[in-house]
Amino acid sequence: MKFLWSALIFAALHCNIIVFGQETYNSENDNCCEEYCYSKDPDKSQTRQYATKTAYDVAKGSDSSVNYKIAGCIQEKVWIMIRHGARWPTVKDIQEMRNLEDLRVEVIRNYEERKTQPSTGALCMDDKFSIKTWKLSKNLSTDSFAEKLAPQGYQDMKLIARNYRRFLPEIFEPIDERNFDFRYTPTQRTQESFKAFAEGILQRAPDVGPQPEVDPVLNPYAGCDRWEEQNKNDKSNNASEYNIFINSEIMKDTVRRISRRLGFKFALSRAQIDTVWDMCRFEQAWHPNRNSPWCAAFTPEHVTVLEYAEDLRNYYKVGYGNELNSRIACSAVQDMVRHLNNSNEPHIAAYFTHSANIQLLLTALGIAKDRDALRANNFHDMKNRNWKSSELAPFASNFAAIKYSCEGGNEKRVMFVLNQKTVDLDWCKVGLCNWGDALVTLDRFTKADCSQYYCSENSSTNIQSSFLVLILTLIIYFINGY
Template sequence: MFPFLWPAHGLLLAALSLAPTRLSCSSLAVPDIPHIAAYFGTKTRYEEVNPHLLRDFLSVNMSVLRPPSTERCSPVHLTAVIRHGSRYPTVKNIRRIQRLSELVRTESSGSSGGSAAWLRDVRSRWEPWYTEDMDGRLVMKGRDDLRQLARRLAALFPSLLSEENVSERRVSFRTSSKHRCVSSVEAFQEGLQQHWGHHEGPPEYSHVEDDQLMRFFEHCRGYVEGVENNRTALLEVEKFKHGEEMEAVRRRMAESLGLPLQRLTPELVEAAFFLCSYELSIKSIHSPWCFLFDESDAKVLEYKSDLKQFWKRSHGHVISSLSSCPLFHHIFRTLDKAGRPRRSTEASPEPASVLVGHAETLLPLLSLLGLYKDQTPPTASNYHSQHGRSFRSGRIVPYAANLLFVLYDCQRGPRLQMLLNEAPLRFPGLPTEDTPLYRDVRAAYRHLLDGCDFQRECEGRAGGRGPNTEL
């Protein structure tokens, strides 16, 4: 049962649930998309990053491909590292949602007329329909995320993601073993079939499950001991969770719901925020829970999420990015092979490689490449100076996020372009060119290509297993 198809008057009551000072007049129009949709961190929809897709999900802008106009170039290889699509909550968050729902049903006593109306409506209409067997599985919207991405990439690279190349197994598909990733790589292949006009029956799926490559973080002992299982590694997150900004959000939410402050933990505040995000990403519904938060609340909760991603998966600790060495080397080995001159008798290299993983796959790799590293790292104490930060996980790794490496054969030699979420992205060491010569890219990353040894970094860094404070 999905009881979220609220009539307009139900949403209006929800909108009126908060004191007038918490809502602007424009909120009463109840747009289809929550006013806080851009602040959901890793639970952000892909459409929030590329809103034009809401009008046309097959919209492709060929101008994002930028080989130099002074040379004749043709794309010869595409490597796409893709995050799975929209998914159900994991068991941990499902349990929090259930606790929050029970708390609101049994202990809330909205004092103002608006709050009381909202509570009556939630109690009578809203059921926590999430069950633990859903546990992070891909939802139908998530399959659509990957199908549509595949169709756009096939339109962008027709000579690489061609029917002939895929049917003759010249395109490789690798994925994490997690159910949501396997379902995503299958949906991607369905999208290719749809692009070619094949709608009869499911395609023959072809993929390899490779957790050493796509879940490298689980296999890096230095990361597991130094960050994952290290209580002090996420100290900034813990401090912010109990800091003044989060406390202010918690107090306002407790007041709106008529709950004793001590009963509403930071985890339950986050659960309500996630409820808004899940119901948008799963059912495209403007959930009544969204009206508990204004934009300033959402920015605080986004920052808390970004702190976690920064200190757990990104630049916060060097070992987090170094754990992605296997994926980094795999990508460059593939590019080396595709760009190498070959005799006419040699088999052509694979035209495309599709790698499906997680936000936890992409963030360390992007960090290793030197991307999204702000001059001042985010901490629990500098929230107000971080509003202009480049490290916003919802912009970088929303559902279906994709990092593309496009290798061109050009007159002066192979060139490489990088795109993130279908937008051009420049290499940090080569900031003036969209598509530098491949040899220059290799030179910029020579220290990683010659080093970045997984065994040495993950097994041999006894001193490096504690948090790295040299950001």
């Protein structure tokens, strides 16, 4: 295999062409991209654009408790949906990442032996050295850590718990185990996230009993064949917005430029670029205060394109791109309203889930909706879009609904907070909503039979049929009346 790789490298480097799939690029232009040194960039703003693999530390908002103190109001209850912390990659991704050792060798040969680095946009000396001395994590030498919670993910959960205790003292104090309602999906990473969160407040994780395989609140898609089929079709459909974009000239040019920055005179495969991209993001999430050597492969411009590709996929998989997605979190919305409305329940509900469910919940609530849909052909127009999974669903992302009792108990209000940032909604004043308005706005969920509303084969048809019946009734009424 290594002989074949070396032979392909040799053949490509001694030809004056760059090959990407079936297309050929003339390599007379030896430029890669703008001059950029990742190691010496003090800001590294692109690390906040790593889609759902963004580290929580760079995605979160303010650590100040001031935003949670409302004049004339008392904190009453809170409902929190939390994505697990930073995890280890899947088995498939781990196996691909092991190939980076070979790629690392070839990148250094490109720079030190073949002298094929680009005339502009080459790796700076510090970036090249970091790639040269990079070593694969020992935990990736085995498949046994696949998809488990990483140490940084555990620490993030403990910190988030302590922050909530500090932000909402009137709800959390005095600390009492009976004041908590914990749930998590039956995966190691969510169970360990629950334990870390509980440890951050209670010093120990209480026994909450076995968790169901399918929980309509935490993983409703697991019991929805219609949703699975929808996403299966989108993935295999060459005409899907995501597939159009990854085969577009913008993406091909980005792949070529990244390859050129690494010293190759041919384009690496999308799979190779994706592996480098994943290694960069995972390492940055595992070690937020250190530089991942593989992140040096990308300039901020490259990251913007790769982030948009993932946002396109998420937009149609769990966002506003498909109508079903706006209904699938029905049970979660019902549970939130029920919890906040019932004074007899524990004051704190903390549920541990996955990025898909966080994004489906935000979609149901109308959060981060853009005026225009994300498409393959409007990348340049959507750079300031609301739908950015980097900001919505990074590792350890958390959404909280906080209920307040105001004006001596005569007024009930609710604040929605995402990753320690107040959420602005059309029907709220500066992020603080009247509880009555919230009940009216969420009426379509609270009065629905979620088992029929969110996943039934006939749910969409039933809505359309009801509308048609109403129209026909009105027509008959007017005909008879006149």
